[in-house]
Amino acid sequence: MTAPRPGAGYSPANALTRIYKVVSVQWATLYLMRKVFLAAFAVCAVSLLAQDAPPPGGGPGRGMGPAKNLKIIKQEEIRSVMGAFVAGTGLKCSGCHVQGDFASDNKEEKVVARKMLEMVRSVNTNTFNGDNKVTCYTCHRGDKHPATAPPAQ
Numbered sequence: 158m159t160a161p162r163p164g165a166g167y168s169p170a171n172a173l174t175r176i177y178k179v180v181s182v183q184w185a186t187l188y189l190m191r192k193v194f195l196a197a198f199a200v201c202a203v204s205l206l207a208q209d210a211p212p213p214g215g216g217p218g219r220g221m222g223p224a225k226n227l228k229i230i231k232q233e234e235i236r237s238v239m240g241a242f243v244a245g246t247g248l249k250c251s252g253c254h255v256q257g258d259f260a261s262d263n264k265e266e267k268v269v270a271r272k273m274l275e276m277v278r279s280v281n282t283n284t285f286n287g288d289n290k291v292t293c294y295t296c297h298r299g300d301k302h303p304a305t306a307p308p309a310q
C-alpha cells in the first residue's frame with residue numbers, strides 16, 4: 158500500500174485521468190455484459206418460440222422415431238425449428254406437412270420453407286457473423302404472406 162503523498166503526484170488533472178480510466182474500464186465491462194446478455198437472450202428467445210407452439214400430442218422427438226427426410230436441420234433441432242416456423246409464419250403443422258406423414262415433401266409450402274431456411278442461414282452467416290439476427294419472423298411477422306410494401310396511407 159502506498160499512502161497518499163500530498164503534493165507529489167496529486168493534481169486535479171491526475172485525478173481526472175484516474176476517474177477517466179475507472180469510467181472507461183466500467184464502460185468496457187458494461188459493453189461486455191451487454192454482449193453476453195444479448196447472446197443469452199437470443200438463446201432464450203429461440204427456446205421460448207419453441208415452447209410457444211408445442212407440437213400436438215406425441216410430436217417430434219416423442220415416440221415418433223428418427224426423422225426420415227431431413228436435408229438441413231438435425232434430429233435434435235426438429236422441435237425448436239418447427240416451433241419457430243409455426244410462430245414465425247403463422248402456419249400450423251398441417252400448413253407445411255401432409256397429414257400423417259411429416260417426412261413427405263408433397264406439400265409446396267414445405268419445399269419453400271426449406272429454401273427459406275437456407276436463405277435465413279446464409280444471410281446470418283454471411284452478413285451477421287453467424288448471429289441469428291434474421292428469422293422467419295423478421296419478414297413474416299406471424300403471417301404466411303410477408304408485406305412487400307408499407308400499407309397504403
Ligand code: HEC
Binds near residue numbers: 226235253
Ligand atoms: C413453414 C413450414 C413448416 C411448418 C409450419 C412445420 N414444419 Fe415440420 N418441417 C418443415 C421442413 C421444411 C422440414 C424438413 C427440414 C429439413 O429438411 O431439414 C420439416 C420436418 C419435420 C419433421 C421431420 C420429418 C422427417 O421424418 O423427416 C417433423 C417430425 C416435423 N417437421 C414436424 C412438424 C410439426 C409437429 C410441426 C407443427 C408444430 C411442423 N413440423 C411445422 C416445414 C414445416
Ligand code: HEC
Binds near residue numbers: 274291293294296
Ligand atoms: C427476407 C424475408 C423472408 C424471410 C426471412 C423468410 N421469408 Fe418466407 N417468404 C418471404 C416472401 C416475400 C414470401 C412470398 C410470399 C407471397 O408470395 O405472398 C415468402 C413465402 C414463404 C412461404 C410460402 C407461402 C405461400 O404462399 O405458399 C413459406 C412456407 C415461407 N415463406 C416460410 C418461411 C420460413 C419457414 C422462414 C424462416 C426459415 C421464412 N419463410 C423466412 C419472405 C421471407
